[in-house]
Amino acid sequence: MTMKTHLFRTVVFSSLILLTLSACRKESTVDKFDNPNSRTCTSYAIQFETVWQGMDQGYVFWADDTVDWDERYRTFKPVFEAFDTMPYVSMAAYQAAYDGLFQGLLDHHLMGIFFAPGKNGRFAVVNPGSNDYSHPTYSGAELERELQVLRSRADLIDYVGFDATIDPNTSMSLPGTYFALLKGKRAGEKIAYFRFTDFSLSNMCYNRYNLYYKISALAPIKAFYGTDDASGMTPYGYANDESVVGIIIDLRGNPGGKTDDLAPFIGSLSQSINLVGYTRVKDGFGRLDYSPWAEYWVNCPSRHLLQPKPIVALVDINSGSCAELSTLLIKGLPNGTVIGERTYGAAGALLSNSNYSHDLFYSGCMGTQELYEDYGNYAYLGYPELLRIFNSQYHNVFPFYIYTSTFNLVDKDFNQVEGVGVQPDIEVLYNRNRLWNDNVDVQFERAISFIKNGR
Amino acid sequence: MKKQHLSALLLASFLLLMPLALQAQETASADQEAPAATQPSKHFSFGVLGGLDRNYHIIDMSYMDAYSYTPFAPGKSYGLQLGYSPWKWLTFRLDGVMLDKNYYRDHTLTNYGGFYPDTTTNQYLNVPLVIMLNVGNTVRLHLFGGVYGGYWLSSHRKGRTMAVFGSPEYDVDVDLDSPLSQRRDNRKDFGYTYGAGLSAIFAKMIELGVEIRWYYGIYDIQKEYMTNLNPRYNTTMVLQAGLNFWL
Numbered sequence: 001m002t003m004k005t006h007l008f009r010t011v012v013f014s015s016l017i018l019l020t021l022s023a024c025r026k027e028s029t030v031d032k033f034d035n036p037n038s039r040t041c042t043s044y045a046i047q048f049e050t051v052w053q054g055m056d057q058g059y060v061f062w063a064d065d066t067v068d069w070d071e072r073y074r075t076f077k078p079v080f081e082a083f084d085t086m087p088y089v090s091m092a093a094y095q096a097a098y099d100g101l102f103q104g105l106l107d108h109h110l111m112g113i114f115f116a117p118g119k120n121g122r123f124a125v126v127n128p129g130s131n132d133y134s135h136p137t138y139s140g141a142e143l144e145r146e147l148q149v150l151r152s153r154a155d156l157i158d159y160v161g162f163d164a165t166i167d168p169n170t171s172m173s174l175p176g177t178y179f180a181l182l183k184g185k186r187a188g189e190k191i192a193y194f195r196f197t198d199f200s201l202s203n204m205c206y207n208r209y210n211l212y213y214k215i216s217a218l219a220p221i222k223a224f225y226g227t228d229d230a231s232g233m234t235p236y237g238y239a240n241d242e243s244v245v246g247i248i249i250d251l252r253g254n255p256g257g258k259t260d261d262l263a264p265f266i267g268s269l270s271q272s273i274n275l276v277g278y279t280r281v282k283d284g285f286g287r288l289d290y291s292p293w294a295e296y297w298v299n300c301p302s303r304h305l306l307q308p309k310p311i312v313a314l315v316d317i318n319s320g321s322c323a324e325l326s327t328l329l330i331k332g333l334p335n336g337t338v339i340g341e342r343t344y345g346a347a348g349a350l351l352s353n354s355n356y357s358h359d360l361f362y363s364g365c366m367g368t369q370e371l372y373e374d375y376g377n378y379a380y381l382g383y384p385e386l387l388r389i390f391n392s393q394y395h396n397v398f399p400f401y402i403y404t405s406t407f408n409l410v411d412k413d414f415n416q417v418e419g420v421g422v423q424p425d426i427e428v429l430y431n432r433n434r435l436w437n438d439n440v441d442v443q444f445e446r447a448i449s450f451i452k453n454g455r
Numbered sequence: 456m457k458k459q460h461l462s463a464l465l466l467a468s469f470l471l472l473m474p475l476a477l478q479a480q481e482t483a484s485a486d487q488e489a490p491a492a493t494q495p496s497k498h499f500s501f502g503v504l505g506g507l508d509r510n511y512h513i514i515d516m517s518y519m520d521a522y523s524y525t526p527f528a529p530g531k532s533y534g535l536q537l538g539y540s541p542w543k544w545l546t547f548r549l550d551g552v553m554l555d556k557n558y559y560r561d562h563t564l565t566n567y568g569g570f571y572p573d574t575t576t577n578q579y580l581n582v583p584l585v586i587m588l589n590v591g592n593t594v595r596l597h598l599f600g601g602v603y604g605g606y607w608l609s610s611h612r613k614g615r616t617m618a619v620f621g622s623p624e625y626d627v628d629v630d631l632d633s634p635l636s637q638r639r640d641n642r643k644d645f646g647y648t649y650g651a652g653l654s655a656i657f658a659k660m661i662e663l664g665v666e667i668r669w670y671y672g673i674y675d676i677q678k679e680y681m682t683n684l685n686p687r688y689n690t691t692m693v694l695q696a697g698l699n700f701w702l
Contacts, residue, residue: 025673028515030685035518056683063635070682259619279619285517285685286677288639292625294618349619360521360564361617407619 030057030285036366037358041398044089047114048080051400052101060280060348060363060408062287064416065106069287076101089116095124102126106419108346109321111403113367113375121391125375129346129419140174142435143197143253147178149441150193155183157190160223162216175200175213179220181238184245185452192238194224195250199257199322201265205230225268226304230261232268233302239269246310246451249330252340252443256321259349266326268302269311269333276328278414279349279407282363289362296409298329310454312447313338315422316430320344327422328411337450338424340443347417348405357406364406368399375401426450498540499702500662504550505533506695512558513688523561530555530576532693538587546587548599553608554579554670556689564617571622573614575629581605581670583648595664597652603670605644607631638680644689646672654699662699667692 036054041047052073062069079097083089094116102112108129115123151159161178180193201221204213205228222228226237238244247269267274278293313330315323315338324343330336350364351357352372357364365372370393378386410416426446434440509527516522534552541547556579562571585601610629615622631640648671654664670691677687 025513025688026675026686028517028685029683030515030517032683038518053683056681073682281617284514285519285683286639287681288635290635291616292612292627292629294616294623294625296619298620356566360567362519409619 044083047398121387157181176216177220251323254323263299343421345421367401372401500538502699504697525559528557600649607642
């Protein structure tokens, strides 16, 4: 063998070995801060990093969200790091930092609670979607007023509903249902009206021996559906009465609730099962890792099919979550019409327990579940008691909880609903002046007019 | 088997077998009485190849214990090969192969209906260029290594997902040209390939062989669209047979 040949072989084999040795793959950093559900945050900076990473990996709307989350990291990491070096951090600065971090995110379910130790239990809360409100947050006062206006109508035939709609201790709406029967255009024709404050109807039906539910909810449900066992439509309710020529489902101010209600109370308004849209979940740590779209059907469990007649969904900017899914369903019916304002835009369903959400899926609620549960009792505990509980439990750690959608929902045409809402077929904006001063509910009037005149 | 083990195995193979190979080749070169009829006397070759593969999807699952990837999802490989041998002991080989780089994933949710499987079938066009050392005459041993480039042609997913209502099944083609995919998926593929083979030569010009080969991807299958990206790679082992004609 010549020296030249030997040299050539040496070069060839050395190259092969070098190629192998230089094999390079990037190392993963996804578990730098571990599971946000189980990580104990002991400083402002660690809390920020954990929250940022949790949202980075577990927020379901990154495909459509326009917020540059990496830029938010670069902007706010120094802010939280500075908090750790400051002798005193004001709650205003702490709140402002989280407001800035979450500002403009698409998820309208999104709510974050962030606890700062050493502040006597005080905490920051963000709810970026609430900035969209076109009229004041629904406190129950509007519901009360609209029902007053309804009850004073000259064409009212019958009304079934519990009058006390507001909890005097909290000024919040109490769960309840309301049924009304109004005169139609011609003699003998009637219009059936059904309203409920949130999607807890099945719960109220199943807990029928609860005296409050019995008084506040079951009678209107039975009047409209013909049964109060949450099994869907029957021939015996006014909705199916031959004299009723149109139906109004009033979802205004309804913030949603349990999806269990959709089939028996909304699906049964149709004559078949309904494709409402498509859903998907996050499918990996990457912001754009998604499952395939899954068809989203709502069953029609009626024991008796509803006779085809105009159905109007009355909605406003405060109609959220399940109320929006219901709006989508009614909008898709051949005899369905949506009147009012665009809905809130919080259509992504979620599993609120972080232990069964972020631990098991790549999207959904995350953080300290107990923090959220305590905060949920805020209305009943009162602010001082809430602060006392928080301070006793979290005096030396920085817990947080983020309430965010597990599912991304789009409509039947794959249009994004989150942050956009469901557009009404006939837009009628809330008119506070006419409601409170002239005793006229303009949105309701338009619904009555539509059923009477067909347009 | 981890990537470091694969690299170490290849390296060890080269280091152990090279002296033997060189010695054997020296002997063959020096021995003028070797049966020339059993060796390809031409420089160029072409042929077909095909076989089965097993893809190992490299991904860090971190704290997501509910998910697991099944190592070595099966697939298939087929294509064409071209060879050039300036000497009998050395061949430059260029292949064009259609290659599956599939993966299985299980999602176990005891509280939500149990078991959510997902099978992702990915077809790639890979073009490996290797330098191949040949040892032997009638029956030849081959050791080879090199690089490959490729392109992600198609993707298909079949499985079951969690939905608002129920857990519907899906069986869908992934649109790799969709806006979402264009932001996320890196369709370019590049990496190292190496392996070993055994072949037999008939009638001077026909060579039948089998080989085992690894494709070790060093391109993330995702684009760098976010800072804290969880890298994902494919390592594919192929067991294939080939029929080669020497010109």
